[in-house]
Amino acid sequence: MDFSSSLSTLIIYSVVATAITLVYMMLLLTKLRSKPTVRLPPGPRPWPVIGNIFQVGKNVNESFFELAKIHGPIMTLHLGWCTTVVASSPAMAREVLKTQDPSLSARTMIEAAKCLEYGENSMVWRDCVPRWRTLRRICTTQLFTVKRLEALHQLRREQVRSMMRAIYKSTSVPLDIGHTAFLTSFNLVGNMIFSKDLFDWDESEKSKEFKEALNEMLYVGGKPNWADFFPFLKPFDPQGIRKEMTRIFRIIFQVFDQYIDERLQSGTRSEEQDKDFLDILLESKTESREKLTKFEITCFFYDLFTAGSEATSNTIEWAMSEIIRNPMVMEKVKDELDKVVGKERRVQESDIDNLPYLHAVVKETFRLHPVAPLLIHHRALNSCDIEGYAIPKDTQVFVNVWAIGRDPNVWQEPERFFPERFMDSDVEYKGQNFELLPFGSGRRLCPGLPLAHKIVHVVVAILLQCFDWQLPNGQNPEKLDMTGKIGITLQKVEHLVAIPTPRLAHHIYN
Template sequence: MSNHISKILASYKGDRGYMDLVLALTLYVIPSLVLLGALAFLATRNQTNKAKLPPSPPRLPIIGNLLELGDKPHKSLAKLAKIYGPLMSLRIGQVTTVVISSASLAKEVLQNHDLIFSNRSVPQAANILDHTEFCLGFLPVGPLWRKLRRACNSHIFTPRKLDANQELRRKKVQELLAHVQEHCLVGKAVDIGQAAFRTTFNALSNTIFSVDLIDSSSGTSYRTFIRGVMDELGKPNLSDYFPVLRYFDIQGLRSRTENHAAKLIGILERIVDERLQSRRMEGYVLKNDMLETLLSLSEEDSDMMDNNLIKHLLLDLFLAGSDTTTSTIEWAMTELLRNPRILRKAREELKQTIGSGNSVQESDIAGLPYLQAIIKETLRLHPPAPFLLPREAREEVELCGFTIPEGAQVLVNAWAIGREQSIWDDPDSFVPERFVGSNIDVKGQNFELIPFGAGRRICPGLPLANRILPLMLGSLLHSFCWKVEDGVIPENLDMEERFGFTLEKAQPLRAIPIQP
């Protein structure tokens, strides 16, 4: 057993978050839980013997398969799935976890049994500022969830609303190009992730508030807040795996998450309060933005929307919208720099369709199939949320002859599905051509490509992502040629991932823009 533990620990040696986990296990948890854990283990064993759970790796006493997660759980579980199958069960502490690693099984969970698996497994670090009581992403399916979902689908992400804000997004992208042009003139590398974050965040803040929240001095702070929340939520937390620890914060994850989120939600509260005061003033002219829509909804029907719901909904939009878009743009640019042939082909399509000297418009996207294929291929290899958002079984259900117990956590490994060898030829290579002429899209109907999820809990911001991603990437490619910083061979660009709630590059991409 000691050799088994040593081997597992060696797989993520040096990762601070996971070494903190091991330290907490050693100093606090195991000594105090030996007796309780042993009793729970025996009780669980007796229960699970009665139910035919999916295949599972061997488990250690008390902690089960906890150490098997490693520092990159999406990869660790994908490897285990090759041994134990695409429907696999783990015992993580005292929590039964079922891992889905194939498109066909994802369809079973996200479509055929969507209602049974529609609730969320909520990480304890998210229980901050009462957010999980109002958070669209974590709420169970019920009246409040339906209310927020209806607000998104009927008042925020409708085609009419998105069309109305089209010029705003174009303006933010033009500002991005001006920023890149400044670097181009002096031959200076651009931090692609930082530039993409500023553009995405300001596009969101203008859509929501009609103002830029990021200026030259505040961009790093906002990204630190959001990245901090996503990093902490993505770390393994003993409080999630041992119910007896549910009300404790041994690793400090919840307090750090709250610290980051409180700063952001404080800014949002101030802006909402200022708008409310302005609306009470005589002669106030309504703005054409999301906040105005939500406040009007609140005034018309307080049962539909109130100021507290607005605050938490806006926090969700900023957290989810800015981080995922930034990650996708950075990964796409990295893959293109590593594959000069694909980069040239993309630029040629843009030149032929848009024309030299013209800017990319959202109306052009439908006529750029290769650009769309590049984005799909990026999302296949680098899904922003590798496990989507964890689900939870509302009741016991049979799946492919196995029993999924009520309350089991269900992880859909979108990262593994995107590399499923039975579906994709040469799955680890970046080949956008696989999507040219293909009907596969990311709208939740093709389960081999589900970066935004599927079913009733598909990402509500998908319609906006389908516009901003090709607009931003296409503009960067059409307006500039690109090369990596001096001394770096394109094929050797660092592709290391940084695991969190979203999957970022471990090392920021810096690339030098060149005038065509």
């Protein structure tokens, strides 16, 4: 969130902002005189008009982490006219996501999410209204149930097998691991929803274009938008974010609309065991017995694909980066795979529960590199108290899970990638342990967690069981660039490119 780079833009609007702010402050002071002053959590002293904006740097999660060291695990920031509370410890995360969940589970919908009315129809950005509960119910009772995921086991197996074959055909050639993981997870989700691959492995350029559109969406959507901090700027779209997001949304939605239209013309499947997610959604009814609209389904698919492919592939890329960067970790994972699975067959999902060190590697990746470092913006639906501090209605609330994962009061040597810390630990990432919250917690817990759990573990396992990996041009693994950039999700600045070499018998790859 490099606010200083757009200082000139801010100055242009500051003159108008100052005049409006003076009127606003006069009205506010009059209002405050008639009400007792609330005790907000501590925080840095705000500047007039702009608040604490210039105390927040390019990577918001890191800036919030540094400020929390000074002001405490729950603090208040004034980002323009937006009052923001940041929780940066497991105890404060518990307060926000569990104790005060009924009051703090609403959303602060950013301007970027309002384009083409996406946010109003999204499960991610909607408040907990009846339509949101309908989509949530469909997820938990029909899409991501144990029975449904087990029924789709063979589909996932074939997608992972296709990935392995594609890598095998490209051995000794530098491979973009992040894109490979994206194509695998994207086609997997595509098959679950539409019963078909959306991209062939031979159409890598086409899939890269779509991935770039998703990446751009997440990056542009997560950029600091002056219109979010100064409401009077909303009609002007000073940074062109609304215009850019509208363009990208149209590109992505067009892909989904095409498949929905095809299914509407052909009709849904009659046999229950043959139905995919699209059939289920087209037949689903809301609480008022109405069917979901086509646009609601399109927005829902965008949410599913973003979480199921982009976020999942980012996690796999971070995991493989850490593993390649730490050769001892790589050897331990391979040794475990060789002992539990052997070298005469490919690892399967049924093996995952018997691979504790692999589990530890994935947990350590989630700790250091949570895909959504601040989760998604929460909003106070009602006023509430946390630790004696007031959280007024409509306050924006962040949970800095990135900071929690690096808290020295919680973790020994927090900056070190050390999976062994989880070998004798009961800490899980299913929303009950507030020191590890990559999927959130409470009613906003990511419903796709069971699917992400399976995809991440099995893809990382296949990549390490079937191939040895080296960085190109003799790069030193210990010097691998691990810099991240944050939009809505946390991505690697430099994508991981490595050279695969088969390590199993040739017949395994057939």
